[in-house]
Amino acid sequence: MPEVPAARRLSGELESQVLAALWAAHQPLTPQDVQLALGGELARTTIATILARLHDKGTVERTRAGRAYAYTPTVQDPAGLAARRMRTELDREQDRSTVLARFVSDLSDADERLLRELLGEAPDRAAGPGHGEGGER
Structure with a gap:
């Protein structure tokens, strides 16, 4: 066999x-x-x-x-490793604005809210369709 x-x-x-x-x-x-x-x-x-x-x-x-x-x-944990990998991919592209825009457009509503919170935006921003309700973390 x-x-x-x-x-x-x-x-x-x-x-x-x-x-x-x-x-x-x-x-x-x-x-x-x-x-x-x-x-x-x-x-x-x-x-x-x-x-x-x-x-x-x-x-x-x-x-x-x-x-x-x-x-x-040189990274403390799996989250730090993932963040480094994301940064490496971003650094490979010349058109950072488009890469970031496409990344953000593919986020779930909950991840987009979390990103906005991390960036210091008010969570009660004017939400577009599908960005204001449900899917709370």
Whole structure:
């Protein structure tokens, strides 16, 4: 009987696991430390590669720890990571106004209200159709 290939991980799944280990540690970790924190199932070289990629993206910083590097996240949590990714995408485009306008136009009513609150607008603004009622968070 032919061997069934192992299921592929979702894109970014390993990066998320490594970041979760770094966030939980509250201190810099070497690839070996991360490997232990993740239960030892991944090869240290795989973890070192993931950490190097995260470093290249600016998601972690590294300092020398003997012959290895120790890594610290530059974002505090998954929300900070998502915000950084959104900012990176925005920075890639020259027409920021159009990108932001399209982003906002695709928000749910509740998310649009939340964004307006975060930007300091009064929540009782004159609402257009579909923007004033229902869907409270």
